Amino acid sequence: MRKQQLERFSYDDPTSVLMQVPGVYMRGEDGVGLRPNIGIRGGNPDRSKKLTLMEDGVLFGPAPYSAPAAYYFPLMARMTQVRVVKGPSAIAYGPQTVGGAIDLLTRQIPLKTSAMVDLALGEYGYGKAHAFVGTTMGQWGFLVEGVRLQNTGFANLPSGADTGSTRNDWMVKASYVVDPNAATKHRFLMKLSYGDETSNETYLGQSDADFRVDPYRRYAASQLDQMKNHRTGVVLTHTMEGPETAYTLKTTLYRFDYTRTWNKLNRLGRASASDVLASPNDPANAGYFAVLRGDIDSSGTGADTLYVGPNKRWFVSQGIQSVLTTEAKTGPIAHAIEAGARLHYDDIHRVHTEQGYLMQSGVLVPAGEAELTTTRNFAQTHALALHVSDAMTYRGLTVTPGLRAEFIASRAEDYLSNVSQNGFTGAFLPGVGAYYALTKELGVLGGAYRGFSPPPPGSSREVRPEYSVNYEAGARYTRGRARAEVVGFFNDYQNLTNICTQSGGCVDANLDRQFDAGTARVYGLETSAGVELPAGPVKVPATTAYTLTYGEFQSDFTSQDPIYGTVRAGDKIPYIPRHQFNLALGIEHRLAGVNTSVNYVAKMREVAGSAPIDETIATDEQVWMDVGGYFQPLKWLKIYANVRNLTGAENIVGRRPYGARVNAPRWVQVGVKATF
Numbered sequence: 001m002r003k004q005q006l007e008r009f010s011y012d013d014p015t016s017v018l019m020q021v022p023g024v025y026m027r028g029e030d031g032v033g034l035r036p037n038i039g040i041r042g043g044n045p046d047r048s049k050k051l052t053l054m055e056d057g058v059l060f061g062p063a064p065y066s067a068p069a070a071y072y073f074p075l076m077a078r079m080t081q082v083r084v085v086k087g088p089s090a091i092a093y094g095p096q097t098v099g100g101a102i103d104l105l106t107r108q109i110p111l112k113t114s115a116m117v118d119l120a121l122g123e124y125g126y127g128k129a130h131a132f133v134g135t136t137m138g139q140w141g142f143l144v145e146g147v148r149l150q151n152t153g154f155a156n157l158p159s160g161a162d163t164g165s166t167r168n169d170w171m172v173k174a175s176y177v178v179d180p181n182a183a184t185k186h187r188f189l190m191k192l193s194y195g196d197e198t199s200n201e202t203y204l205g206q207s208d209a210d211f212r213v214d215p216y217r218r219y220a221a222s223q224l225d226q227m228k229n230h231r232t233g234v235v236l237t238h239t240m241e242g243p244e245t246a247y248t249l250k251t252t253l254y255r256f257d258y259t260r261t262w263n264k265l266n267r268l269g270r271a272s273a274s275d276v277l278a279s280p281n282d283p284a285n286a287g288y289f290a291v292l293r294g295d296i297d298s299s300g301t302g303a304d305t306l307y308v309g310p311n312k313r314w315f316v317s318q319g320i321q322s323v324l325t326t327e328a329k330t331g332p333i334a335h336a337i338e339a340g341a342r343l344h345y346d347d348i349h350r351v352h353t354e355q356g357y358l359m360q361s362g363v364l365v366p367a368g369e370a371e372l373t374t375t376r377n378f379a380q381t382h383a384l385a386l387h388v389s390d391a392m393t394y395r396g397l398t399v400t401p402g403l404r405a406e407f408i409a410s411r412a413e414d415y416l417s418n419v420s421q422n423g424f425t426g427a428f429l430p431g432v433g434a435y436y437a438l439t440k441e442l443g444v445l446g447g448a449y450r451g452f453s454p455p456p457p458g459s460s461r462e463v464r465p466e467y468s469v470n471y472e473a474g475a476r477y478t479r480g481r482a483r484a485e486v487v488g489f490f491n492d493y494q495n496l497t498n499i500c501t502q503s504g505g506c507v508d509a510n511l512d513r514q515f516d517a518g519t520a521r522v523y524g525l526e527t528s529a530g531v532e533l534p535a536g537p538v539k540v541p542a543t544t545a546y547t548l549t550y551g552e553f554q555s556d557f558t559s560q561d562p563i564y565g566t567v568r569a570g571d572k573i574p575y576i577p578r579h580q581f582n583l584a585l586g587i588e589h590r591l592a593g594v595n596t597s598v599n600y601v602a603k604m605r606e607v608a609g610s611a612p613i614d615e616t617i618a619t620d621e622q623v624w625m626d627v628g629g630y631f632q633p634l635k636w637l638k639i640y641a642n643v644r645n646l647t648g649a650e651n652i653v654g655r656r657p658y659g660a661r662v663n664a665p666r667w668v669q670v671g672v673k674a675t676f
Contacts, residue, residue: 001082008541008586008595009628010120010642010671012128012149013664014038014076016626018102019582019599021084022526022545023489027575027604027619028653029503030201031154031664034165034227035071037503037654040086040099041470041489042522042551042576044563046504046656047071050453052093052101056191057323058235060104062258062315063346065095065381065408066457067512069501071313072195072231072258074104075169077118077130077147081105087472087489088433088447091404092338092387097429098451098468098491106191109141109173110134120640120671125152125164128671134173139180143173153200154665155218158294158362163218165199183243193233200226203502204265204273205659207280207289208616208652215650215662220294220362221265224308229260247326255318261310265658266354266374266508268292269305274505274562277659278616291359298358298367305367309354309374311502319344336391347380352508373416374508379457381410396437402449404429412458421458425465435476446473451491455514456499463514466497474526484529493520496553496573498561505562505657517564518555520573524548541595543584551576553608563656564608571608578602594629606655620651624663638673 001020011017013033015026027037027045039045047069053061061070085093086100093101113135120128127150134143146169153163171193178186202218202225210217233256240249267273271288280289290296291304298304321342328335352375356367389402406427413420431449438444453466474487496517500506506513530543551573558566563574579602586595601622603613625647630640644667654661 001084003080005543006076006079006082008584009597009626010640011076014073016644017076017082018084019580020543020545020584020597022487022528022547022580023086023524024084025547025549025575025577025580026601027656028663029656029661030199031653031662032151032165033073034167034197034199034201035503036073038102039575040084041491041524042549042573043099044498045575046498046563047501048073049499049501050096050099052090052096054093054101054103056106056235057103058252058254058321059317059319059344060256061317062231062256062260062313063317063348063379063381065344065383065454066346066379066410067313067315067348068096068499069503071260072229074195075147075149075167076104077128077149078106078145078169078171079104080107087470087487088400088402088431088449090451091402091429091431091449092340092389094385094387094404094429095383095406095408095452095454097404097449098453098466098470098493106171107132107134107143107145109136109143109175111136115676116673118671118673120669122151122669123667124154125150126667126669127151128669136175139177141173141175143171145172146170154667155216155662156214157218157223158220159223161200161223163200165197165201167195167197167199169193169195185239185241187239187241189235189237189239191233191235191237193235194231196228196230198226198228201262202264203657204292205277205655205661207277208660209280210293211652211660211662215660216665219292220359221292221306221364224357224364225262225264227260227262227264229258231256231258233257242326247324249322249324251320251322253320256316258315258317259313261312263308263310266307266309266311268303269307269356270303273658274655294359294362297360300358302356305356305358305369306364307354307372308357308364309352312351312353314349315346317344317346332394334393336393337389339388340386342383342385344383344385345381347378349378350511351376375511376415377413378415379410379412379512381408381457383408396443398435399432400434400447401432402430404431404452406452406454408454410457410459412456421460423455423457423459423461423463425454425459427452427454427465427467441479442475442477444473444475445487447471453497455497456512459514464495464497464516466493466495468493468496481532482530484527486525486527488523488525490523491521493517493522496520498563500561503657510560515559515561515564516557517553517559517567518557520551520553520555522549522551522573522576524550538587538589541584541586541588543582545582547577547580549576549578549580562607567608568610571610572605574605574608577604590632592629592631594627596628597626599624599626617655619653619655622649622651622653622663623647624649624651636675638675639671640673641668641670643668
């Protein structure tokens with residue numbers, strides 16, 4: 001997805017951007033994409049932990065090996081392209097290779113002096129300030145870019161307090177070319193980044209009955225919930241290009257530090273919040289439910305005490321990686337060779353505490369109990385990853401065999417139980433892809449590769465990684481500005497796994513533990529098409545994407561992971577919509593234009609099962625429309641407006657971990673952009 005496509009709607013929410021890509025699924029949570037839940041080809045979308053996530057080719061997750069849940073996601077406003085990698089090509093990226101990879105590409109340093117200012121306002125206290133300036137002067141270049149997003153929130157607490165968020169994201173780039181005229185060119189690039197967030201977000205949803213009355217209500221028990229985080233990053237890159245681009249060697253050194261404190265409701269004294277919200281009319285739950293809503297005061301017995309905790313976590317992710325690309329010929333066969341290596345280290349330090357509060361007249365007040373430490377542990381991972389591929393082309397046939405190897409040494413220490421454990425995992429992941437051009441415009445493709453997802457740190461040898469054999473086959477048509485593609489895929493899991501998270505509803509004792517689901521199969525069909533029709537001074541861009549997916553467990557098992565529970569062979573895998581569809585259509589002129597996007601997502605199961613979907617344990621069927629328009633009176637000046645969710649759809653988009661969650665409401669945003 002290139003810059004022009006991203007700018008048509010100026011989405012802040014990465015899930016809205018990725019809806020335009022077939023085979024990519026989302027599970028809603030906060031409505032604005034602060035911590036998106038993304039899956040590819042049936043992978044569990046919870047915290048996007050089954051994907052390899054990158055910015056400019058570098059892993060950006062807080063701890064991609066030790067704690068793959070992506071509690072950080074870059075702001076889309078800084079991105080100029082988005083790459084989604086699926087199929088055999090995924091073995092070039094890791095550690096997660098089953099679903100694929102997403103690579104967000106930032107703005108390059110401009111060759112001449114350029115600047116931009118983008119300011120926007122909207123409903124619910126929405127504000128955006130985005131600017132950059134950059135230039136290249138001889139051998140030197142620089143770029144400074146900053147984004148601030150804020151809103152006061154669309155959810156309503158009884159007190160009327162702010163439920164919104166504020167995010168700041170800064171990036172500085174500087175480059176130096178040693179000798180532009182040398183046969184072998186050397187370029188150095190430094191990228192510095194800083195980001196922070198304050199969001200009054202919660203894990204607490206609603207009961208179904210309350211949702212249908214007012215989907216944007218928030219219960220009083222979530223009034224103290226707030227996430228604070230900040231992140232710093234340093235990336236140093238050296239690129240060497242051989243004579244006449246005979247080879248390119250790119251070496252990158254990186255380090256990211258991320259800290260987060262999410263003060264939020266963790267639990268009730270003697271009841272499960274998820275059970276209470278699922279059955280609020282049960283006599284055993286009625287009192288707890290009333291306390292969550294703030295309708296009655298806590299009893300003071302401890303049973304309905306509300307435990308709130310900051311859940312502090314510190315992360316480090318650092319490493320060095322090199323990728324060599326070159327071309328060669330052996331007789332009539334052309335070779336495009338890529339080889340890469342990455343030495344990576346990451347760690348996570350958790351200190352989870354909680355304190356009791358009582359509900360009194362709709363306000364949470366300290367219960368007077370001592371603060372309780374529920375989790376204090378440390379996990380680290382050292383990983384060496386290697387990959388090589390050779391795209392061999394003979395006439396219209398290109399065959400690309402490849403191999404990835406992961407060697408992962410880890411350690412986990414639990415300071416509360418004084419237990420530590422080391423772990424080691426080695427994996428060899430072969431793959432092959434092929435493309436045959438039937439004509440200049442039409443070709444067929446196919447491939448197979450071994451998918452892999454590593455176990456968490458300190459896992460014993462009995463804990464198996466997630467392995468699968470993934471297949472795809474299809475056809476692709478390209479002619480001028482028209483393209484179409486249809487691809488069938490089949491993922492055959494030898495051991496489907498999930499790593500427990502709070503966002504998935506896991507208790508503290510099981511956080512970051514792996515739970516196995518045995519054999520499983522996910523298969524489906526992806527179709528996409530796009531065209532840009534010229535009509536004199538007007539152009540008509542149109543794109544469509546459709547995904548059909550089936551996912552079934554092949555084993556019987558019972559799991560402590562609430563995402564699984566008790567499963568029988570033949571049960572459907574949760575969080576996989578049977579149908580997903582996007583249609584984008586626009587009319588654009590130099591002076592003005594309008595674009596529309598229509599989206600459909602079928603119901604998703606929240607728990608495994610084979611019976612018809614029960615609406616009380618599933619998401620809603622979702623249909624919504626976005627519209628974006630612009631007026632450009634001057635070449636350098638653009639006035640634009642966007643309407644998110646034009647029809648005002650109100651859907652249950654998720655139920656994890658506690659109760660029904662809603663999408664963002666109809667949301668009007670107006671802005672002005674000046675480019676120099």
